[in-house]
Amino acid sequence: MSTAPLLRRPFLRRQALPGRGLALGVTLMWLGGFILIPLAALALRPWEKGLPAIWEVLTEPRVLAGFRLSFGASALAALIAAPLGLLLAWVITRYRFPGRRSLDALIDLPFALPTAVAGLAMTAIFANNGWVGSLLEGWFGWKIAFTPAGVVVALVFVSLPFIARTVEPVLRDLPREAEEAAATLGATRLQTIRRVVLPALLPALITGFGLGFARAVGEYGSVIFIAGNMPMVSEILPLLIVVKLEQFDYAGAAAIGLAMLLAAFLILLALNLLQHGLRRGRP
Amino acid sequence: MREATRDPTWLSAGLIGLAVLIALVVLVLPLAAVFTEALRRGWEPAWEAITDPDAISAMYLTLLVAAIAVPVNTIGGIAGAWAVARCDFPGRRLLVTLIELPFSVSPVISGLVYVLLFGAQGYFGPWLQAHDIQILFALPGLVLATIFVTFPFVARTLIPLMQEQGQAEEEAALTLGANTAQILWHVTLPKIRWALLAGILLCNARAMGEFGAVAVVSGHIRGETNTMPLHVEILYNEYQFVGAFAVAALLALLGLVTLGAKTALELLSRQRMGGHA
């Protein structure tokens, strides 16, 4: 067996099911070769010109504007998608109605639809001659496509399924007894939902928000068509990485990429801590 | 539904109506727009755009990239899931986190990391140039970026399932004298086949539809390093809207078929589960 040399190491206990050495070997090669080594390049590259150079790249007005747009629009989009995702999850778990299964399947559409297609479609709808864009412009004078608002719209589409799919299983497993108990204690249905159901869903909602937000920050394909990509106004961070690469500024591109990853990681960590706090706060 | 937790009719009907409306506006409308725009001038221009030699070569390249990337991630995913769910070693949680890592990395960064490695000024760039090996702006680069982006799909579908199923059947096979290959082929794979298929489908859909990562490493060489999503962008930037939307419609169909197949697979596996006492 290929596990034989591993067995002698004290931290690997002998195990009966075979294939550990093979499975671990294949997994580590796969993970190391395709993910870890490339990411190590990302972590190393920015430092070659020193910290001041990184600082210089990250404080370029155009990059700062990119940070503001990418993180701001992603947060806003996830905030908008949260109630929408909650509503979709609520409806497909709590009610029986014709077309429920189609609605259920449809929620995954943003997962399955290529991002470029989604971007193209959003642009077509929200352009000033599109189905929705013409109405909004006619009624309110709003412009969506080729503005930061377009970025938010595309990111809502992208983050929606993350929220719905994270809340859904929790909603499904929520014990009915708690709601029934609330009802017997004289709470109205709305009071029950507000005081019993929503607090129980909050951790899942935060997780879903985090996942949707993280995905939105990195999103590229569905945004660049609708954003218009005007410097300082509607340029997202991933696009700035592409711009830097086109100028052969590898270190700059890597600096932006690394900063983006770290910032997203820190925000996810904060959300995680918040969620832990919420869990612990409840009995 | 029991009385005490039944929502008033006005509320449930209202919520259902609202949810359907949202789904129509946010999810269905974009899809409808793609097909409408593609067929704006009838079938003929759309068909021409799809059968254009550049489009055909983009399709071929897309299929080729997926045909390499998906098996790599399938084999890696099965090995990873086996390691996490069937093996005992310190650091299993860390391994799961690392396997899922690519999902939280921007597609553009997924392409960028390979440029940093293999680009002209990348770590291995000079060596590759000296040996006349082309990775970036060629098939290997496209494949690598696609593998990165679709990396977790198969493993992520299998890990929770295999953990839930437990390993009693594998152990039974072991006591009956089966070897590693026999256990994998006769016991484990049949147990996970529907989930595996669903994972492969999702992996494939993403592999064929990936845009950002591939855009970074492709170099947009028409007829050579253009995948279908990239071809859509080129046509769009050249104001060939019908063509862009026609190719996009083809990709949307791929997404729809994947979605349908995935739903069918879920129903199928749920029925199998239900039959088990």
Added chain:
Amino acid sequence: MSVRIAGVSRRFSGQAALDDVSLEVATGEFAALLGPSGSGKTTLLRVLAGLDFPDDGRIEIAGTDMARVPARERQVGVVFQHYALFRHMSVAENVAFGLKVRPRARRPDSAEINRRVRELLELVQIPELAARFPDQCSGGQRQRIALARALAIEPRLLLLDEPFAALDAVVRKEVRRWVRGLHDRLGITTILVTHDQEEALELADRVAVLERGRLAQFAAPATLLAEPATAFVAGFIGEACAIPARILHGRLDSPIPGLSTPAGWHDGAVRLFLRPHELLAEAGDGPALVRMIHPSLGAATRVVLELDGHTLEATVPPGAAVPERGGRAAIRASGAIAFAEDGMRARLVAGNLPAHASAP
């Protein structure tokens, strides 16, 4: 084949699931591993099957050390707790699995495999289920399939892990007797893991009682009942009430009168274990309060008593006056087992004669 377990220990993250367990099972014997959950019985079974490995100690099957023999070469048949049948294979394919996975040189041809499968299914009395799938079979049938599958590899040792736990009470009794009958016909050394003492006492030639990873006693059922080696065994096997008492100035000071004092015991706390038939109750002005009465036909009437905050089960001897619920009862003991804190054990008899003391 004989099985020898010598000084086997297994720790899970510092906690001992098996602690220096030694026992020997003779060829053809039916042994049971009995203990509450967490006592290590399943761990010991997994170690025997080669699905887990001891940190210390040896396992020998038919005189061969198993340390380097992997599970798939041990020829140990296992019936798993939930049977672990292959759901995607028919019943016949399940049973044939162990034959089909043999290396080509030792693999019977397909006609021979089919014949053996038919034979095994007849042996477990379900030949009509061959083409079905496990999900289409009842719990009792699945158990038979699992047994046939384990028997297909001609095991030298058969391990049964709580095989009756998933069956309902009526089927369980019937299947139990059938399994014992099958064992007597085939003569395969069998080890049963169970938490159900009735099952272990009825089925096994000898029962190993495990307590928190340690072997408390390995003996025939009658011996376990009559001569429990430790206080744990006395309390765990059979029905018994535990009463704290003490030795004071060389005499037994017990809330229940009528027992002899163990000879040679020092002053100190002791625990008495009384079976219901050893505690006799009678209506009358006694110290015990009658809580419940189990009327019965033929057998003696059982009563539940309360004495100094302890709940006791007692028997009303034939001819004696049955007390009323809520009334008082006189009690006396006709025998008991006493354990001192240092592990000394004595069988106490009625009267004030000194009993013979023995070390555990």
